[in-house]
Amino acid sequence: MTTIPSGARAEHADPPPSGANRATRSRRGPMTPTRAARAVSLFGPLTLFVVFTLLPLYWMVVYAVTPTNHEGFVPWPLTGSHFSSAWNNLGFAYLFRNSAIVGASTLVVTVILALAAGYALARFEFRGKKLLILALLCTQFVPGVVLLIPLFQIFKRLSLIDNLLSLVISDTVFQIPLAAVLMAGFIRNIPVNLEEAAMVDGCSRFRSFLVIMLPLLRPAIVATGSFAFIGSWNNFLFALMFMNSQHNFTIPVGLANLIGEYNVDYGALAAGGTLAAMPLVIIFAFVQKYLVQGMTAGAVKG
Amino acid sequence: MTHALTVDAATMQRRRKFNYAPYLLLGPTVLLLVAFIAYPIATVFYYSLQHYNVTEPWYNGFAGLGNFTQLLFRDSKFWSSLQFTAEWVVGEVSLQLILGLALALVVNETFRGRGLARAIVFAPWAISGVLTTEIWLLIYNPVTGLGKLERLLGLGNGNLAPLATTHGAFLSALVAELWRGIPFFAILLLADLQSVPQELYEAARVDRANVFHRFRYVTLSHLKDAIVLSTLLRAVWEFNNVDLLYTLTGGGPADSTTTLPLYIAQEATISHNFGYGAALTVAAFVILLAFSGLYLRLTRFGQER
Structure with a gap:
């Protein structure tokens, strides 16, 4: 839910650029304050969304590939026994x-x-x-x-x-x-x-x-x-x-x-x-x- | 030969001969829809006037309005399910809309790896309600999920079981459904965002409109019709969505997360009380119809502001 204001900020700090802007933007250049603000307002919420999407899937895959009674959330050691079962x-x-x-x-x-x-x-x-x-x-x-x-x-x-x-x-x-x-x-x-x-x-x-x-x-x-x-x-x-x-x-x-x-x-x-x-x-x-x-x-x- | 391919109205008018082709092509589709959607809907009204319970066949027969009077005056579960349905639909649709719009704005920007980012964040759209339940159950379950995390981090005794309490069950279902619901709005609104004419932003900038005004008067007003339609579609969809609740909370604890359609599904699949289930279905129909009409009127869909 914390993503609501930050998502909106992405728009406010940097509304969709015009066609001309778009081309220059994609090139790498010096880190100006605007660019820094854009990076935070864009990649902040984006990261949150990506993590929210992938975390539950990761959680499931970890249980699928690690042995029963495995502690922690690192997918190691691997086992295929759950799949065969x-x-x-x-x-x-x-x-x-x-x-x-x-x-x-x-x-x-x-x-x-x-x-x-x-x-x-x-x-x-x-x-x-x-x-x-x-x-x-x-x-x-x-x-x-x-x-x-x-x-x-x-x-x-x-x-x-x-x-x-x-x-x-x-x-x-x-x-x-x-x-x-x-x-x-x-x-x-x-x-x-x-x-x-x-x-x-x-x-x-x-x-x-x-x-x-x-x-x-x-x-x-x-x-x-x-x-x-x-x-x-x-x-x-x-x-x-x-x-x-x-x-x-x-x-x-x-x-x-x-x-x-x-x-x-x-x-x-x-x-x-x-x-x-x-x-x-x-x-x-x-x-x-x-x-x-x-x-x-x-x-x-x- | 070419005369068969008519596109303009003038040629149509000239040709008197009746053209069977479109009817032949559409025939199978229309037949299927009539037989397996239109006809079944009609029979729901018939069943709603019957006592029809597979487990108690000796009571079967014409019921008149009996099912409806029971539903209206003697069934507290009907009314509590209605209340939860409203909470569920309003909560889901509004949160999905806000977060989906935010997501659409983010992935509408130009950046490296945008294609991959879109593919990832849109992916839960394709996941079914049951699979979503399975995935989130591993998180909500005290043994495998948050409870385990709590234990590992030394934060508590590991008894964190969000599905056990009324409040927790609602929130758990809400979050799980958000997970696969946000992409729907993001996908639909992204399509519309891409069609906002860039000149409008330029013009707004020339008029010295600040970012809030640009968002409010350019982006949002352009998206208005898409938002109205997608929220309506989604509201109907979330109203009808039973897979997740059926499997995640089972409508519990103590029926606190039972929506009206979930109640119908339980009457059909568990109680086999088809007559009463049909009466509940008619009620759901009336509610959906009234809601859709009212919503389109209140939002003045398709009208310029």
């Missing part, structure tokens, strides 16, 4: 497999549906388009917990309870609206002439989409696919409600059960958490640069 004894082998299956399926279905829907929204004028976009955005206000009971009833009728398919469906349904709106934005940014040129050359509309558009849409596919995967990988309530048998649990459900146990093996729990975080960190590194534009397109633009 999490993987073999705590069931992370199948938790991981289930989450990967559901995540990958959600990703694929969401991207395909988003490509189709996004293309329609970006390239065609049709009746009810405005209403549809509004409806897509409104789904962002529908909480998962609201659908918990009715979706359970639906899946029960479809005999999909305790079947990973119910998770793929419910995860996709929650990811698709934002993915479609995002994809439409990306497609709109690609000039129509490119497609038209291919069609003049004798390509069908579908073929010209495959040949011309898909390669250009790679960043969009990476972004929407990653969002869908992360959303699915992290989904807890649906998996908790729809899966009954242990061999169908996903990572969040498995983690939640471990947390709730009375006698927890903290090392193994930390190792499991580290394993669960790993794919997220890797994917996040890829999509990080699309995050800013992605979230604005989804949340702010109508």
Whole structure:
């Protein structure tokens, strides 16, 4: 909380420089009072934020890689025993497999549906388009917990309870609206002439989409696919409600059960958490640069 | 062939033939949304008028407004959960906004290693509520966390257990949720900060506006719509967010950290009292709708000041 005034100070001491200033600033020069003030007001709060972000993760990793009853917070000596015990004894082998299956399926279905829907929204004028976009955005206000009971009833009728398919469906349904709106934005940014040129050359509309558009849409596919995967990988309530048998649990459900146990093996729990975080960190590194534009397109633009 | 690709309205008008393509492309998506979002929402209202408890099937049947009268007049947990929901949402959203704006301002500056710094501080955005619980539990737990630190530093007996007390549990959950909530605002507001025209700052400087005025009248007024929309989205999101509380505090101690949606989730997953859970859901809907409408009106969203 101490970061509030210092964060504000960063702005006050040094408001965003103009384009001309920006260039000179990045060069190294003598330490003037302004530069010193800037260093403190910028790197002070930045350090606090970085430490606040990394410390909990560090704490977890230390428990994951050091032996049980290890004192102190230095990650030495190292051991891999917690990882193998999490993987073999705590069931992370199948938790991981289930989450990967559901995540990958959600990703694929969401991207395909988003490509189709996004293309329609970006390239065609049709009746009810405005209403549809509004409806897509409104789904962002529908909480998962609201659908918990009715979706359970639906899946029960479809005999999909305790079947990973119910998770793929419910995860996709929650990811698709934002993915479609995002994809439409990306497609709109690609000039129509490119497609038209291919069609003049004798390509069908579908073929010209495959040949011309898909390669250009790679960043969009990476972004929407990653969002869908992360959303699915992290989904807890649906998996908790729809899966009954242990061999169908996903990572969040498995983690939640471990947390709730009375006698927890903290090392193994930390190792499991580290394993669960790993794919997220890797994917996040890829999509990080699309995050800013992605979230604005989804949340702010109508 | 090219005539199929119509973008301008004039061509549209000329072409009389009905174009099926967009409907075919959107069909599967719309079907999924209708079947698994719109229809389920409609059935919630039906279930809310039923006695429907999986563990006591002999009572099942039409309940009329029974669930609602119980909720309004005989359920103190409903009212206490509402109060905590308000505290939770207001506390989380305001702190996340202030700290997220501060973070956005910091990483909007130009400095060496900015890309890496952004990647690090935005990362908790991708972490789930359950994983956040796991991570922070290692800190809150007396054996592995602050208690151990206390013992190692010789500051106390190592019994520091923030989750055991009402006040501590609230603060613990608040901090853990802040950890993964700040990046949301930082990411969204950073995008808008990047679009502030630099001329505005120049003009303000020419007018001898001091740093506070520049921040207040240039930065903040430019960010206004983004702030209104992101706080609304986040308020709804934090209202609905049950993963962290479900696993970190379980709504306790003594229901003190139970939000309304957490209460719903417990009715669904633990008590299997679907009828009453549906009635609580309808209440949550009404509250969300009223809140969103009121918020947009009060903040005069989209209007120039």
